[in-house]
Structure formats: structure tokens, C-alpha cells
Amino acid sequence: MIKELILEDLSKIVEALKLEDNNRYSVEEPKSNEHGDFSTNIAMVLAKLNKTSPRELASKIAEKLEKNKHFSKVDIAGPGFINITISQALYQDILLEIFIAGDDFGTSEHGDGKMVLLEFVSANPTGPLNIVNARAASYGDALCKIMRKVGFKAEREFYINDAGNQVDILAESVELRLRELRGEDIGEFPFEAYHGDYVIELAKEINSLEGNRILLMPEKDRLEKLKEFSLQYIHNLQKSSLAKFDVEFDNWVSEKNLRKQGMVEEVLSYLAEAHCTYEKDDAIWFKSSEYGDDKDRVLLKADGTPTYIVPDIAYHLTKYQRGFEVMIDVLGPDHHGYIPRISAAIEALKYDHSKLQFIILQQVNLFEQGEKVKMSKRLGKLVTMDDLYRAVGKDVSRFFFLQRSTNSHLNFDLELATKESNENPVYYCQYAHARIHSILKNAKKLGWKPRKSDLKSLKLLIEPEEMELIKKMTRFPELLISIAESRETHRLPTYVMELAGLFHKYYGKHKVVDEKNEALTRARLHLIKIVAKVLKLALDLMGVSAPEEMKQKGKAGAKSTTTRKKTTTKASSTKKTGTAKKSTTTKKKTTKK
RNA sequence: GCGCCAGUAGCUCAGCUGGAUAGAGCAACGCCCUUCUAAGGCGUGGGUCAGGGGUUCGAAUCCCUUCUGGCGUGCCA
Numbered sequence: 001m002i003k004e005l006i007l008e009d010l011s012k013i014v015e016a017l018k019l020e021d022n023n024r025y026s027v028e029e030p031k032s033n034e035h036g037d038f039s040t041n042i043a044m045v046l047a048k049l050n051k052t053s054p055r056e057l058a059s060k061i062a063e064k065l066e067k068n069k070h071f072s073k074v075d076i077a078g079p080g081f082i083n084i085t086i087s088q089a090l091y092q093d094i095l096l097e098i099f100i101a102g103d104d105f106g107t108s109e110h111g112d113g114k115m116v117l118l119e120f121v122s123a124n125p126t127g128p129l130n131i132v133n134a135r136a137a138s139y140g141d142a143l144c145k146i147m148r149k150v151g152f153k154a155e156r157e158f159y160i161n162d163a164g165n166q167v168d169i170l171a172e173s174v175e176l177r178l179r180e181l182r183g184e185d186i187g188e189f190p191f192e193a194y195h196g197d198y199v200i201e202l203a204k205e206i207n208s209l210e211g212n213r214i215l216l217m218p219e220k221d222r223l224e225k226l227k228e229f230s231l232q233y234i235h236n237l238q239k240s241s242l243a244k245f246d247v248e249f250d251n252w253v254s255e256k257n258l259r260k261q262g263m264v265e266e267v268l269s270y271l272a273e274a275h276c277t278y279e280k281d282d283a284i285w286f287k288s289s290e291y292g293d294d295k296d297r298v299l300l301k302a303d304g305t306p307t308y309i310v311p312d313i314a315y316h317l318t319k320y321q322r323g324f325e326v327m328i329d330v331l332g333p334d335h336h337g338y339i340p341r342i343s344a345a346i347e348a349l350k351y352d353h354s355k356l357q358f359i360i361l362q363q364v365n366l367f368e369q370g371e372k373v374k375m376s377k378r379l380g381k382l383v384t385m386d387d388l389y390r391a392v393g394k395d396v397s398r399f400f401f402l403q404r405s406t407n408s409h410l411n412f413d414l415e416l417a418t419k420e421s422n423e424n425p426v427y428y429c430q431y432a433h434a435r436i437h438s439i440l441k442n443a444k445k446l447g448w449k450p451r452k453s454d455l456k457s458l459k460l461l462i463e464p465e466e467m468e469l470i471k472k473m474t475r476f477p478e479l480l481i482s483i484a485e486s487r488e489t490h491r492l493p494t495y496v497m498e499l500a501g502l503f504h505k506y507y508g509k510h511k512v513v514d515e516k517n518e519a520l521t522r523a524r525l526h527l528i529k530i531v532a533k534v535l536k537l538a539l540d541l542m543g544v545s546a547p548e549e550m551k552q553k554g555k556a557g558a559k560s561t562t563t564r565k566k567t568t569t570k571a572s573s574t575k576k577t578g579t580a581k582k583s584t585t586t587k588k589k590t591t592k593k
Numbered sequence: 594g595c596g597c598c599a600g601u602a603g604c605u606c607a608g609c610u611g612g613a614u615a616g617a618g619c620a621a622c623g624c625c626c627u628u629c630u631a632a633g634g635c636g637u638g639g640g641u642c643a644g645g646g647g648u649u650c651g652a653a654u655c656c657c658u659u660c661u662g663g664c665g666u667g668c669c670a
Contacts, residue, residue: 030613041612044650054650078613079650124670166670283668294596294666301668308670336597337665362598363663403618404606407598409663411605425618427632439629446629482609494607497617508625508634550632 001094001474002086003027005070006038013064014042019057020049029475033464036075036083037471043080054080091470092458098473099455099530106477106537111152111484117319118144120330121242121249122159125234126170127196129241129385131364132332135410137247137385138401138543139361139489140330145541146492147484152326157251159315162231163259164308170194170234171226175215177203178226182212202233241385245394246543253318255311263314264306267345268299271313276348291344312338313345320351327356328487333363359487361406367413383414392424395544399426402542403493425497429539430547432500435507436532437548443513443525450526457523465506466527472499473534480541489542496538503531 006027014021025042043058050057058076065074065084073085098105120140123133140156147154161167173193177200180186189195206214206229214225242248258264268284271277276287277299284300286309298307319327331338339358346353365372366383388397391414403425404410461470476495483491512524536546 026610026612028609028612031608031616032613035613039612044612047650081613126670161670164670281668285668298668303668305668307668312670333598333664335665335670338670339597360598360664365663408606409599413605424632428618431630431632435630435633442629479609486609488609490607491609494617497607501617504633505635507629511628513629550630 001477002038002090003478006040006084009065009068010040010042010061013061014046016064017060019046021046022049030081030083035077035081036073036085038086039081039083041081043076043082047080058082086471088462088467089459091467091474092461094474095458095461095470095527095530096455098534099526102533103537105534106149106480108150108477108481110150110481111147113151113153114326115324116147116152116154116326116328117157117322117324118147118154118328118330119157119159119319121247122161123238124166125160125162125231125238126166126194127234128198129238131366131383131385131388131412132361134241134245134385134388134397135364135401136330136332136361137242137245138398139359139406141245141247142398142402142489142492142542143328143484143487145543146480146489149541150481150484152484155250156248157253158249159253159255160235161255161308163256163311167227167231168223170199170230171223173199174202174206174226174230175222178206178215181207182215198234198237202230205233241389244389245385245398253315255315258311258314258318263318264310267310267314267317268306270349271299271345274348274350286345286348288341288344288348291340291347293340293344297341309341309345312342313349316342316346316356317349317351320346320355325355328359329356330359330361333360336360357487359406362409364410364412367411388414395430396424396426398543399429399493400424402489405488405490425493426544427550428504429493429496429500429535430545431550432503433532433535433539433546434548434550436503436528436535439512439528440525440532443521446513446515448513448521448525451522454522454526457519458526460520460523461527463506463510465502465509466524469499469502469506469527469531472502473530476534476538492538492542496535496542499531499535499538503528503535 010025010027011021022045025040025045027038027040030036030039043061044054047054047057055076058080062074062076062082065071065082070087070090071084072087073083075083075085077083101107118140120136121129121133123129129137144154144156169192176186176189176193181200181203193199206226214222214229217225268277271286276290278285278287282302283298285296286299288297289295297309299310300306316327329342336358343353343356346356392400400412401410461467472495479491479495483489510524512521512528514521532546539546
């Protein structure tokens with residue numbers, strides 16, 4: 001909001017000074033406070049074009065900028081940066097605006113009601129959701145919330161691959177377990193079958209409900225029945241895992257239904273009409289290499305059944321047919337070979353493939369006792385979303401997943417996450433929120449009630465730490481827009497950490513409630529209340545709760561014992577460890593040199 | 594072989610469209626609870642931004658190249 005103001009000023013100045021313009025200058029927030037609140041490189045960018053030196057041009061521009069009453073200081077520094085310090089009055093005004101906006105702070109019309117479809121998780125219905133699915137769920141849900149906040153009409157969708165080969169194998173696996181359960185000798189459990197314990201649980205469930213009724217059916221009916229039952233069971237399982245993470249989907253799309261509706265045949269004939277199929281080795285191929293894929297792909301196998309690509313193409317066509325203008329597929333790392341195939345088909349069918357975007361979430365490496373855990377769904381060796389939930393809970397998991405950028409691998413040490421849950425940055429953020437509410441509660445006890453006239457007292461906020469807080473909050477709306485556009489949700493946790501940090505710092509330095517100075521107290525209470533609001537808005541978007549009070553240390557984590565060092569130990573013991581450690585560190589230093 | 598992603602502090606990772614002395618959390622060390630929750634604050638130490646070229650006023654960021662790691666490259670999904 002302030003940036004625009006400065007840019008506006010600059011363009012007026014460029015005009016007034018009759019400068020040649022290439023529109024390549026920008027306004028940024030310098031890292032260091034010594035360089036003001038905002039800085040612009042305009043003089044450096046335009047100097048050459050206007051045949052002058054950067055510093056000379058800077059002084060001309062600065063002179064004009066100084067006339068703006070919102071700027072309290074305009075400096076020239078370094079090679080020609082112009083550093084601008086914003087007046088306290090402007091910050092105070094903005095704080096008031098944020099207060100008035102309330103829950104709508106950060107809400108915008110940026111997306112212009114554009115219809116967006118976010119497809120994520122879409123796990124095979126053959127087992128429980130794993131840790132990568134958990135990452136996808138956290139990411140997709142947060143992105144959806146953020147996009148909605150900035151004016152997109154976004155929907156969350158889960159595509160269920162409930163047809164095809166792997167579902168047959170699931171049914172067969174269940175049947176074997178069921179027979180085993182009923183005392184039959186099934187020999188060695190086949191390698192290709194699903195080995196996870198959930199298959200046994202599933203068989204138990206069937207056994208208790210149906211006994212051996214299903215096993216007595218003719219083979220075709222039997223497998224159909226087992227399939228149906230298993231799919232429903234696992235669907236519910238997955239849904240409940242997602243529910244624990246507070247992730248809900250707007251649409252569940254079934255592959256089986258698409259097939260029933262004849263979409264497979266439709267896609268095949270569309271592609272044939274577009275002259276991009278041919279027959280080879282008894283199979284039907286798609287000339288995907290003509291549309292940017294590495295090689296051609298089989299659509300219909302020699303045995304006459306379609307490969308997975310066909311229903312997938314059909315599914316993506318429905319996205320277009322349903323009128324979405326932006327379609328985002330969130331995929332796992334093992335699926336990036338999938339992108340050119342689907343894009344090729346979309347292009348071949350003359351749809352605008354630029355509307356379809358792919359986000360690849362990189363893998364999650366699990367570490368247990370310092371060793372990487374190999375995950376394999378077939379062998380049932382995988383850490384599930386539920387395991388993660390039990391170990392660290394929803395808030396920590398979601399925060400943790402969102403913190404990383406999508407294309408960076410994520411090393412997740414389960415033990416560490418469990419053991420050190422008290423040390424997790426999520427508590428740092430939540431604590432800031434809880435602390436504020438604690439102060440507010442305390443103030444209430446002292447008889448403070450918000451009054452309309454308080455808003456005038458905001459002028460009393462003049463401390464640098466107060467300005468820092470306001471400044472950080474002003475960035476929130478533009479941040480959300482930028483996240484929605486870049487799909488980089490990891491910038492939100494970073495922001496929350498920063499805002500929480502600024503608050504903690506403020507808390508340490510200034511006392512909010514001062515009974516001797518009522519006006520200032522009222523102003524500060526307002527300030528922190530607004531900070532709490534922004535923290536909560538941001539945490540809500542991430543799906544992380546913003547508690548009003550923190551549970552006592554040691555009770556917060558999954559395990560009751562806290563690893564935090566005992567801060568209460570006084571003099572003697574700390575001194576001892578202190579000196580002991582000191583000697584080791586000095587040793588280290590000397591050996592280093 | 595080809596394609597995608599990554600390589601930044603001891604560890605896990607940020608670093609927005611190239612910007613001024615490279616940051617956070619954790620770990621280490623030293624201070625700070627007679628003051629609103631110490632799950633906090635202040636301070637110290639810790640870096641050849643994988644290596645090498647290039648582009649320019651200016652590069653962790655852009656281009657080329659080498660090395661290392663992960664993944665993909667099925668008539669599996």
C-alpha cells in the first residue's frame with residue numbers, strides 16, 4: 001500500500017523532470033533499518049539513459065520526494081539509492097485502516113472471481129495416506145484458502161483412481177487375508193499383493209460384518225463385492241486422516257464413474273479424430289512426441305484395456321468443460337514424467353494448455369534414528385499421515401510442511417519432531433498470539449474496555465518497535481496476492497515468524513499496560529490486538545490454530561516430558577556446567593587453529 | 594544417455610521480479626523473571642552461497658560449464 005504511493009510519486013517526478021523512462025526501476029524494502037523504510041534504485045537505473053550520474057540524478061529526485069508530507073526523511077546512499085523513511089503519522093493512519101478492516105484485512109478482489117481448480121493428494125485408494133500426501137494436503141488446502149482470500153473462486157478436488165489394475169490387486173489381497181483369517185492355508189503371501197496391516201484390518205472388518213458370505217460367491221461377484229467394500233473402507237480411512245488435518249475437499253471425482261459415463265471411449269475417438277493416434281504392435285498409440293513429450297504413449301494396450309492416461313485425459317477434459325480458468329495439479333515427485341503426457345493430450349485436443357499448471361511437491365525423506373526410512377506401499381512399510389498426526393499433531397505438521405518451498409526436498413526426522421515439539425517454531429508463533437491475549441485478559445481485569453476515542457490515542461505510538469510492527473502488517477495484503485500468484489505458500493510461515501518475532505521483541509522492551517499512563521496503554525492495547533488479529537488471520541490460512549493461551553510447558557508435546565533445559569536451576573549447578581563447557585569450547589578453538 | 598529438482602552456518606531451511614555488511618529456527622556459549630506467560634528477550638561464536646567461467650554500476654539470485662545427490666524416463670498408476 002505504501003509502495004504504490006511511492007511509485008506514484010516517482011512516476012510524477014519522472015514526468016516533471018522530463019526524464020527518459022524505461023520503467024525498470026523498483027521500490028524495495030531494505031534489509032537494514034539504516035537504509036530507511038523503503039528504497040528505490042530509480043537513479044541508478046535511469047542515470048545512463050539520461051546521460052547523468054546516479055548520485056546527481058538521485059539528488060534531483062530526492063529533492064522532489066522530500067515535498068511529500070508522508071515521507072519524514074529522504075536520503076541518498078551508496079551508489080545512488082534513494083532511501084525513504086515514512087512518517088509516523090502515515091503508519092498510525094494505516095494502523096487505523098487495518099483495525100477497521102478487521103477480519104477482512106488482506107481480503108482483496110485481486111482474483112476477480114476467476115474459477116480455480118486445485119487438485120491435490122489424489123492418492124490411490126489402495127492404502128492409507130502417507131507423509132507425502134500429508135504434505136500435499138497441507139499445501140493444497142492452504143493455497144486454496146489464500147487464493148479465496150484474494151478473490152479467486154477456488155475449489156479443492158480429490159481424484160480417486162478407483163478403477164484399473166491396482167484396485168483388482170487390492171481386492172485379491174483382501175480376499176487372501178480374509179481366507180487366512182478364516183483358517184485357510186494361503187501359503188506365502190504374494191509379492192505383488194498389498195502387504196500393509198490395514199489389509200488385515202480390512203479383512204477383519206469384512207469378516208465381522210459378512211462372515212464367509214462373500215467368499216461363497218462366484219468369483220466375479222466376489223471380487224466385485226470385495227472391491228466395492230475395500231474402496232469404501234479405504235476412502236473413509238483417507239477421509240478421516242484428512243479430517244484430522246482439517247482438510248476438506250469440495251469435490252471427489254471417481255475414475256470409475258468417468259469410465260461408466262463413456263469418457264474413455266470419447267477421449268479415444270476425440271484423439272483419433274484429431275489424427276494423433278496410430279496402431280502398432282496390436283496397441284493404439286498417442287503421438288504425444290509431436291506435442292512435446294519424449295516419446296509416444298500407449299493408449300489402448302494390446303489386450304484392449306486402456307492405460308491410465310486415457311481416463312486421466314478424460315478427467316482433465318472435464319476440468320475444462322466445467323469452466324475452470326486456472327487448473328492446478330499438485331503432484332508427487334514421482335509424477336513429473338506425467339506432465340508432458342497430459343499437456344500433450346490437452347494441446348492435441350485444442351484446449352488451452354496454459355491454463356493447466358503443475359506443481360511438483362518434492363519428496364519427504366523420513367529419518368528414524370538417523371537413518372532414512374524407505375517407504376513402500378506394497379510392502380506396507382510406510383509412515384502414514386495418521387502416524388505423523390499422532391507423533392506431532394496437526395499444527396506442527398501443517399506448519400512444518402508449509403515452511404518449505406514446494407521444490408525442495410524435505411527431511412523429516414520423526415523422532416526429533418516428536419521429541420522436540422516444544423522447540424518447534426510453530427510454538428513461537430502461537431505463543432506470540434497467546435501472549436497478546438494474556439495481556440488483553442490482564443488489562444480487562446484492570447478495568448480496561450475498548451472505547452471509540454481510543455483510536456485517537458494511536459498517535460502516541462512512536463517507538464521504533466511499534467513502527468516495525470505496523471510496517472510488517474502493512475505488507476500482509478500484498479504478500480497474500482504474491483503467494484496466490486506464485487503458489488509459494490512457504491512465504492506465509494516465514495511472515496508469521498517475522499511478525500511474531502517483532503512482537504516478542506516489543507514485549508521484551510516495552511510494557512503495554514501502564515496504569516500511570518492510560519492513554520498510551522489504550523493505544524498499545526489496540527496495537528497488540530491488531531497484531532493478534534493479523535497473526536490469527538495468517539495462521540488460519542495455514543490451517544494452524546491460534547490459541548489464546550498456551551498449555552503449560554511439558555504438556556504441549558505428544559510426550560509429556562520436556563527436553564527444555566531446566567531454567568530454574570540457579571547458581572551452583574549452572575556455574576558448574578558453564579565452566580565445564582567453557583573449557584571444552586576453548587579447547588575446540590585452540591585445536592582449530 | 595536424456596529430462597526435472599536440489600546443493601546457502603554444525604543441523605533443518607528462508608532469501609520476494611539481481612541491490613547496499615548473506616538471514617531465521619534448532620544446536621553451542623554468556624547475560625536477563627520483585628514488571629502484562631522465560632514455549633520469551635539481549636548478546637557472542639559459526640559461511641569460499643558446491644567448483645569454474647560469463648553478463649553489469651551490482652550476482653546466492655540471470656546465462657554457460659563441471660561435480661554431487663534425489664526423482665523420472667512401463668502396453669504400472
